[in-house]
Amino acid sequence: MDNQRILTIENLHAYFYARSKQAFIRSVDNVSFEIHQGQTLGMVGESGSGKSVTALSVMGLVQGSPGVISGAIRFHTPDGPLNLLHGIDRHVQLKRHNGRIMTVIKAARPWEKRLQRRMKGIRGSQLAMIFQDPRSAMNPFSTIGRQITETILRNTAISSRKEARDKTLAWLEQVRIDAPKIRYHNNPHGLSGGMCQRAMIAMALAAEPTLLIADEPTTGLDATIQSRIVALMGQIKSRLGLTTLLISHDIDVIRQLSDRVAVMYGGTVLENGPVDAVLDPAAAPKHPYTAALLASVPDRRLIKKKGVLKAIKGDVLDTINTPKGCRFYPRCRQYHGKIVAACVNQEPPLSPVAQGHAVRCWLFEPINSG
């Protein structure tokens, strides 16, 4: 059972139409990955790299009508795989030009409703999400205990209110909120940021989901609280063996909590592999972007020397005008010093460099004669 897949994403595209710019923002552009049972996949990337939109697509929470969502999100339930986007492709017709989507032919209007209908039975009970800002993700006018109890009653087999209440207290205990009986009656605003995030985690776990999506669970918290939340998530992971999709821009958090890593850039996955191979500075990072990302966080030696940080030149990719070739090429050229003609003209495929480790870069790919 260990190697059973839970979630497979194939060629996911999510585009949004920006009227003021009269163009499509390619938030997610051809993302494919899979998560196995009990595994934590960390998605790391800068803002606008499409990590959050990927998560929202899995939850079926993407909106914005003149937009496109296509590809396949296969959720493996005991009854067999279920494509969350099945039938939604029919409402969206993409015209491809040289393998890239250029024009959207049909109105994208009906897909939202279909998606919502499909997600009804899955969201909450099988998929749960932890949001970045716990205060705004919880109802400010209800106590945290009541909200968690509601979640349990709705999404699990427990139907008696008393039982659900006891279960809630057990979950609050589980996430190390002390005096759960008192905190049960607190509103989200009566709790500090760290406590609130713990309550949010308890609420997500209370539904006993098959897959937990954590979108920037530690961002915005203070350093000392951050490390505590990370520790808590580590404990939960080892205790419950939960399958998790963890999204963060903080490499340290990803490194500590995940088994596999997907490095996102400009809406696509640039590198995908086991965490030790991808995010270990000692293991000679494969993709130039991963290497540059690791280098831009100062390490002890650099701080001691008061050396100059190795910054990645240029700006975060503009997802409207993605370059024709490699996405990272405009910033990579200066950094890496190697220019391969293919980088400019052709997008590299995600090609395996080791067992379970794939890199989207021409440096690791025999260049075709084309």
Add this chain to the structure above:
Amino acid sequence: MPRAILDVEHVKKSFGHPGRWWVPKGGFRQTIPAVDDVSFFIRPNETLGLVGETGCGKTTIGRAILKLTPLDQGRIVFDNVDITAMPPKQFRPLRRRMQMIFQDLDAALNPKMRIRSILKEAICVHHRLTDSEIEQRTRELLEQVNLKKSKLSNYPGELSGGEKRRVGIARSLAVGAEFLVADEPTSALDVSIQAQVVNLMRTLQSELGLSYLFISHDLRIVELISHKVAVMYLGKIVEMGMAGSIADAPRHPYSHILWSSLVDKRSREGMSEFTCEREQNRGNFRDRETRSLGCRFAPRCPVFLDKGCPRECTSPETAPELRDIGGGHKVACHFPL
């Protein structure tokens, strides 16, 4: 040793109910001390890093220095001139020498003005220049902050985060600032852009001899960019000293927890033992009981628990003062580590 460019002496500021005659004193009129008796100084071409958690009063100090927030008590001396009670008109010429980099990228620039006019305005505040001189100065500034010339005709909303930050820095330089209060200049930026901005700020410091008050919660960046570091907890400076010595061997239990949480994050093994589990008592001025006590960190302090809750930590008379423990390293703790 050069004289200090900025001297902050015993600054106090509290927020809360302004107090009216019909409100009984000590009744429901609550004030929240955001900054409580803080003193430090900054020498020219030096960076003081100010670290601490949210709500510890870091930003209030920065704003008070620029007189964006009035002070309750204390003195701020900028370049041997006491600016604490200076009337705005007299203070205006001094303003150009001290500038602020705001945390919020989007709010710091007027959204309806093009970058060109934002810079032009800053250039022309204190000097009357001809068009060609303005043009040249603009070009100079753009070069200094590595910004493309084509961005001049854009509105701030059309720029990326790093570019907005650069425009903010360029605007500060345009008036000829010597001292910059940088309020979390990197927190809203991506990692790769953070590195660019930090490098830029350091280059500018060495080229133009700027002094910074660098407010941040990112310990690594503070350690990298600062010469001195001050650690704040609930409105008080609990430890101050050279950046290297604090980072290597923090003496105050709170600084120790801060820096060890950084190590915790980097290692996969888990947490070091020296952390307090009592997060519930996380410092918050709304927790009434911590307010009247002596040492503010005592409720969270592991040393305090180890020593069996000694009286001198909790009694208001013997609140720990910032004292020198050698080499300019100051700690406000009865039992430094």
Add this chain to the structure above:
Amino acid sequence: MKTFRQITLRVSDYSQVPLWRKARSMDLACVGYGMVVVLMVVGSYFLGASGRLPFDPQAIDMDLLNAPPYTEGHLLGTDFLGRDIFSRLILGIQAYFLPGLLAIFIALALGGASGLVSGYRGGRWDRAVTYAANLVDSFPRLVLILLMVAAFKPDIYLIMVVVGLTHAPTVASMVKSKVIFLKQQNFIEAAVCLGLNTRTIIVKHILWHNCRALLIIQATLGMAEAILIETSLSYLGFGVQEPVPSWGNMVQSGANYFLQGEFWPSTAPALAILFTILGFHLLGDGLNNILERKQG
């Protein structure tokens, strides 16, 4: 079936995209219609001044009382004194436009200034402005106007001064909330740090750059309101006095014959009022959406 164009703009070109191309076509249509209305109003002044009206609007023709449209060249017929309705309709707007501008000017100047003061200074100033606004708001506007008319004389300019004064609190509260919002933004503080004086900050950063859209919109809406007020006053007989034509007194005088089947003397000016007010409202709404870059 709807097609979205894939535009191949380069990155740095967003600011070169003209404002009207970023706007929704519905907003553009609204603004276009509003502009047509404004042009027609301005055009009426030219026609009136150059005397190129089909008939003399004051000429009484006792042979053609309440003549239906298209009789003897009268495009919209004649009224109860046999005067040409079309000519009077063209001149009728002139009863509103300049007085309306006066009302708008008073409302914007007074409301804008007091809104700025109360928003920027706050405290005592804010309280004073709020009390004054409440005082003005709580007095029925029509009664106030009737009082003025009774005390002085039924002069349209006098009425419009009152309309302007009573509209000022609305403008003031809008400007105030905008200023309070802007004051929380750091760029005002940044401007203070740069050493700009308060006047420059208020006039340039707040008023010119961030409130002009709001004021333009308030101006168009104010014009629509001024027309409505004058119409209702004319209907009561306190507005523009005969024989000077105004749409309000045209409706009023024509209404007496409405039930006898002679509907044109009152319907024509009523429709004119409808489309003009609609035009000003749509103009304001469309401008709001375009200038504030609201996206659909």
